[in-house]
Amino acid sequence: MSNSISAQETPDSSLEKSNVASISSNYTTTEPYASTESHSRSLFTRFVDTFKEVEIPQEVQEQLNDPNITEDEKRNLRLKHTPLSKNLKVRHMQMIAMGSCIGTGLFIGSGSALRTGGAASLPICWSIIGFVAFFTIHSLGELATAYPVSGAFSAHATKFIEPSFGFAIGWNYTLLWLAVLPNEIIAASLTLQFWNTSINPVAWVSIFYVFVLSINLFGVKAYGEAEYIFSLIKVVAIVGFLILGIVLICGGGPSHGFVGGEYYHNPGPFANGFKGVSTVFVTACYSLGGTELVGVTSAEAGNARKFLPSAIKQVFWRIVFFFFGSLTMISLLVNSKDNRLLGTNSADASASPFVIAIKNGGIKGLPSVMNAVIMISVLSVGNSAVYGCSRTLASLSAQGLAPKCFNYIDRMGRPIYGIALNALFGLLCFTVASNHEATVFAWLMSLSGLAIVLTWSSICLSHIRFRMAMKAQGRSLDELAFVSRSGVYGSIFGLVMLMVVLGLQFWVSLFPLGSEGANATNFFQNYLGGVIALVFYIGRKLWVRKLWEATPLKEIDLDEGRAAVDMELLQQELEEERASLAAKGFFYRAYRFWC
Template structure:
């Protein structure tokens, strides 16, 4: 009997005498276009998970933690993606262009001083985020942690302020990219380049988290190579090894001096420094979509320190030596003028032809990279807020490719603001848009440190051991306390320089609102939600904070066994290797 006959005889076996189809139907093979459209359908949660989420015995915090853990994102980010996102993810216009205005305002010495202090802040803050995120690798990261460990109104205010930041960053970075092109050719209308870069960034994100990861890997690699090359070149130029053969040394520290506007000028530079390293916290958001957050996230977190010290502090120390704070080119024609970049100016001063164009190409890629990150960060934060009931429910829609498609659509809509580049009011519009979220990074970092402090205190109150954690912050709880204190001092100093700016003799109300409106927005969001919900006290006692809901590893004994095995292997290696692994 043939194989087909055997199959027919098996199928034709119904006890009630009804004849079944002789040959089992093969599933219809879909073409690539149909598969593409089907990928936008909602990714379904299993019935078991839905049943558990509707368990009436769960508290609201436990239910939210479970749903955030089960958000159907694709776990497609590899270790190399997280490593490069951590090393070069936030390197963008804040470093390459914004440092120019910081140099002019604060003076040569303000660059290494401010970036060193902010580097210490970022080190403590990102380690705190890494400890909590590696334990709870859930969508939304710090905004979700603020809801759980502080209270929902704080999570609402911080989350939405962070969303606003990225909503404004995307069009501003697209404009910056279009203006950067004018370094080579100013004859083409910048609107044309806006359209090209707008479509490019959205196309990258349509490929899901893998597209974002691969793009960031490439962009970050280019930025890392460029900065390493500049570090070598900068040392050569300072020592007089350039075409001019002139020893630079500390000339610019003597004339016009280390500080151009005294202590107030240094305080102004702090905000620029915080903005330039903003985006480091995206490592925590990315961790929720990595294939193995327990092992990969800590490695990525540890890279932040080296990036701060080598890339930011190292390159900006050389910039302070190579570029005079009174150089008129630092003024630029706009905040996105690549010719105002101190990196480009330093290379031009060195008399090296061709390299300014190379550095400008790196700046262009950096701008696109930040725009790409803005779509990722904003859409994931919106999805997290929606899952917690802090945003419209449509934003919790995640399709079969793991894309929060309505969040991406929201960012795409605000990205259309980039076409205001054709208007002569573009700078005014974006000055006020940025004012809505100008202090977002500082408030975000404050929430990360408070969440970490509350997490550690909850562990202690519930008699839990730190041995249960996959990664512990090198700075510990006191590092988070120190960071929080310095950030609060920053807010007071920013209030001072916003109301009495360097460039104005008296009180400047317009400048105050353009620099401090973000604080008012956060406060209004926090109080507004409390009034709307009529819940004026939502702080959970430390002994009631759910520490097991949403954990990456529920079996603590198995986790501790794995950690012990890893420590034994580490002890068998040399001291130098152990030292390296502790830092990296």
């Protein structure tokens, strides 16, 4: 009986087979690789075969070779058919959105910000920048859900602003991650000095270098799983610290000392006046960098229309609890004049205000646990650096803004040349053996020091241009699967605030704290990234000899590159979801609005 049932082919099963056949026909492989004889071949041979390039479908290749097709149409075709592997699940994307930017900027950088700006500067500056991040990521979510293409914001900037702008932003963002990878590997090795280990840092650097690259060589699923675990550890650590912070503030720790708002009275809520607070704004932007990676993952999501909105909504909770909450605790628990906040280097875990707060509370053992969390966070950022850089390079290549080799996608969906470039730059981590390591990385990071601010600005501007094009062409927002909670006004506010941050950064870079006049060295170490982005932009303008490349609003093709969805079916699904939500209670509707 069971055999006869299993042998039957139901309409559903035949439909499933046709869907699988349709999907598998998009990208073909060479016959030896796809044949059943592959099972008898050696494991090594099959592993080598995974590095072979995925073949572009014949019909797509014919379209690309059509002499009548425009450059914009070619660019959109290459982006749409970039054969990245769609193996990221909703839990991966939610956790990447939740914990992708929790790293040294929060755990260690907040210490220097506390000393520079004072206790009140932490919750104030992080709240303002947090709102900017919230508006920016919701704008990115609206764009990436509609256009889930490789590279996300770089491709959006090219489409909705102009190619030279997308070129400058894409390469500036690439430089950021190329510089971050070796820096984070060194930082991870230096966190081990917290335990006074006698092992040479070069040994740890070697281990971490191989570890980070290996994760990315196993494909996007391995990256997603690794980030899921890393982010889960960071989230649990922050939640634990929030609970512990409340206990310590109320005097419930081993030291039994009630803290309350003591440090807001002595030494006071602010340090170094407005310039000190301005410096903290820059640190806050850096610490929230990486939030935009959730947009990059849209091209490799199993179902971007379902997964991405859910992940985007997690940004609100991360900002409220993990940044505003934890930094408010820090401002109450750690004296801004504490000399331990100075540290010996950018990865000195003993200078972390989180570690100092636990030590002040008289709790033994927990500082080591927090240091381990910091090390994991640093490795997580290094892991994201390889992922973000390689995918951005693939997008730039597909747009014709980078060498063609970077759009080489192998059979596991890896942009292998982008990963190789990361591996090459990653070798700079071995400068840890040099006495000039700090100087090398100060200038290396200066090349892309403003990358986060510029990238977020491009996202906001792209969203504004997208909404303007929708209005100019009489298109309705009802056709969008996800609409930004803050709308176009959120993007305008975000763009204005980011321009303010750029102005403040210019001021504190040229006239740093403690300097009586202009400091050229400090300026270029902190503002060179803006100069580099401008050089990229003007350089491409001179190369193509076109002063204005922006497409008029009414001529922007809003359908090309869109996610392949049945618009009628999408409208029906959205109406059903709205009707179902309207029937629920107020608190549930509020919950779904933010989650």
